[in-house]
Amino acid sequence: MAALSILFFAFALLLHGASSLVPKTLIVNGKGGGHVAIGYHLAKELTSKGHDVTILQNDDVDSSKNPFSSYADLTTTKVLNKPFDDTFTYPFKEFEFDFVFDNSSKDPSGPVESVLLKANPAKQRYTFIGSAGIYEKPSSLPHNSQLTEAMPINSAKPAAQFEKALQESSIPHILFRCQYMYGPLCSKHYLDYFTHRIKSSLPVPVPSPGTQIVSLTDVRDVAKQLSKVCDALPPSGSIFNTGTFNDLKHTYIDVANMIGEGLNMKPDIRLYDPNSKTDFPFRASEFFVKSDKSVSELDFDGGIHELKKYIPEIVKSFEQRHPRVDTSKDEAAIKSVV
Numbered sequence: 327m328a329a330l331s332i333l334f335f336a337f338a339l340l341l342h343g344a345s346s347l348v349p350k351t352l353i354v355n356g357k358g359g360g361h362v363a364i365g366y367h368l369a370k371e372l373t374s375k376g377h378d379v380t381i382l383q384n385d386d387v388d389s390s391k392n393p394f395s396s397y398a399d400l401t402t403t404k405v406l407n408k409p410f411d412d413t414f415t416y417p418f419k420e421f422e423f424d425f426v427f428d429n430s431s432k433d434p435s436g437p438v439e440s441v442l443l444k445a446n447p448a449k450q451r452y453t454f455i456g457s458a459g460i461y462e463k464p465s466s467l468p469h470n471s472q473l474t475e476a477m478p479i480n481s482a483k484p485a486a487q488f489e490k491a492l493q494e495s496s497i498p499h500i501l502f503r504c505q506y507m508y509g510p511l512c513s514k515h516y517l518d519y520f521t522h523r524i525k526s527s528l529p530v531p532v533p534s535p536g537t538q539i540v541s542l543t544d545v546r547d548v549a550k551q552l553s554k555v556c557d558a559l560p561p562s563g564s565i566f567n568t569g570t571f572n573d574l575k576h577t578y579i580d581v582a583n584m585i586g587e588g589l590n591m592k593p594d595i596r597l598y599d600p601n602s603k604t605d606f607p608f609r610a611s612e613f614f615v616k617s618d619k620s621v622s623e624l625d626f627d628g629g630i631h632e633l634k635k636y637i638p639e640i641v642k643s644f645e646q647r648h649p650r651v652d653t654s655k656d657e658a659a660i661k662s663v664v
Contacts, residue, residue, distance in 0.1 A: 349556060351377045352423040352447060354438075356430040357384040357410075360507060360514040361455060364429050366393040367511075367549035368661055369403045369622075374555065377474040378478070379403045382417070383430075393511035396649050416445040425556050429455045432484040434491035444490055451500050453555050454492055456485040458541070458567060460504040465638045471540060472574070472616035475503070475565040498562040500555050504548065505541035505569065505615055506608065508636065518608040520585045521644045522651035524593045531659040533600035536579040538612035543570050544631035554624035569617030569651055571630025578608070581633075588637035599662035604655045 338361050351372050369379045378469045385407035386563055387394050388598030405613075408417060414437050431439040460479040472517040492499045506516055547570045560600070576584075579595060586593040600610035620626040 349377045349424045350422065351379050351425040351427070351556070352418070353379065353381045354426065354428045354430045354442065354640055355383040357387040358513060360512070361429055361504060362513055363393045363509070363511040363545045364455060364504075364548055364552070365427075366400065366498060367509075367546050368427055368429075368552055369400050371546075371549045371553045372556070373400070373402050377425075377556070380423075381405045383407055386410075393512055396511055403589070407446045410438045414438050416441050416447070417492055418445075418447065419547055420446040421449045424450045426452045427455060427552060428452065431488050434484075434488045439488060439491075443495060444495070446497070446529060448498065450559065451555055452492070452497045453500040453552060455504060455552065456489060456500050457483075458485070459488075460486040460503065461613075461615075463611070463613060464604075469612065473567070474616045475567055475619060480505070480613060482539075493563065498561060499603065500562070501565045502552060503567050505543065505613075506546045507543050507548060508633065508640065509545035509631070509640075510566075515640075515643070515647075515649065516542075516653055517585060517640050518579070518644060518649050519605065519607045520582050520593070521589070521641060522649070523653065523656075524582070524586050524589055524591050525644070527591070527594070528653060529594045529596045529656060530582050531577045531596050531598050531604055531606065532582060533604075533606060533610040534597040534663070535586055536595065536597050537577045538609075539575065539577055539614045539617050540575050540581065540608050541569050541614040542576060542581070542633055543568055544573070544629065544633070544636065547605045547629035547631050551620050551624070551626045551629075554620065554626050558624045559596070561625055564623070566614040566620045566624070567617045568620075569615050570631070572632040574614060574617065574627055576633060583636050584634050585640070588641045590625070596660045597663055598659040602662040604659045606651055 353365050353368055356362050365381055369563055408598050438452050460483045462478045462480050490503050548568045582593045582595050621628050
């Protein structure tokens with residue numbers, strides 16, 4: 327009996343040691359916007375690496391819409407809903423998680439953000455998933471020049487202010503700056519602009535000269551890129567742009583032509599004065615980032631997905647959703663051609 331007791335105790339210790347090696351990760355996820363699908367895909371990526379993942383999100387998410395309607399797929403991920411308002415309190419202990427991925431915060435004075443900044447939630451790294459929209463592109467930058475992490479930013483933007491709050495805190499943090507995303511469960515469908523017009527045999531207004539490069543990244547690659555923080559443990563304060571090698575090369579005209587190929591239709595591209603007000607989904611001026619840093623410092627593979635190969639899914643999604651697309655500004659834009 328004594329021998330059996332010793333074996334049982336040893337086995338219990340072994341189990342305890344193994345469980346203590348499982349990284350605990352919290353994903354704070356928003357309820358909408360271009361980033362919201364990151365939470366789902368990041369949870370899948372991290373659980374595949376053996377993480378114990380919890381998603382904390384606003385309790386008024388629309389569970390009938392993507393990505394929330396697919397949370398049942400995350401069978402080993404815990405999901406906690408709380409009101410993201412003035413009543414918000416942090417529901418976990420200090421340093422309960424090894425890693426935190428914040429895919430929600432904006433204004434550091436907000437009711438959730440201000441609590442998170444004081445909560446000491448992460449033992450190892452607190453990763454803020456922000457926006458490349460805070461960059462201020464220098465007017466002297468040559469055409470086809472990528473924006474690096476060292477570029478100046480607009481400090482008045484809420485995401486920039488939250489970055490600053492993290493930088494002034496004692497929280498070991500990493501900053502990511504995202505641009506436009508496509509892929510499964512994304513709730514913002516930037517490419518509907520092109521798909522609707524081409525499918526309806528309407529002109530496709532594109533800001534002149536049309537050769538502006540745009541950063542479009544598959545959300546699954548973004549999730550994998552983010553997850554590399556847990557493996558590489560880059561120095562606190564490190565900044566990375568999201569992006570992949572396959573998709574940091576497309577011009578606006580390229581995007582229109584790819585969707586045209588997916589529909590077996592030739593797009594009627596009309597260049598217009600970039601100063602005109604339209605519903606074009608991207609900036610009129612060129613604005614795309616350089617993402618090599620995550621390859622060299624995080625051992626990210628540069629991404630495996632490619633927009634051109636995903637176009638059939640974009641077309642299929644459009645046909646299933648039948649979205650309303652406003653074309654009321656198109657005629658005036660086309661008349662402004664330069």
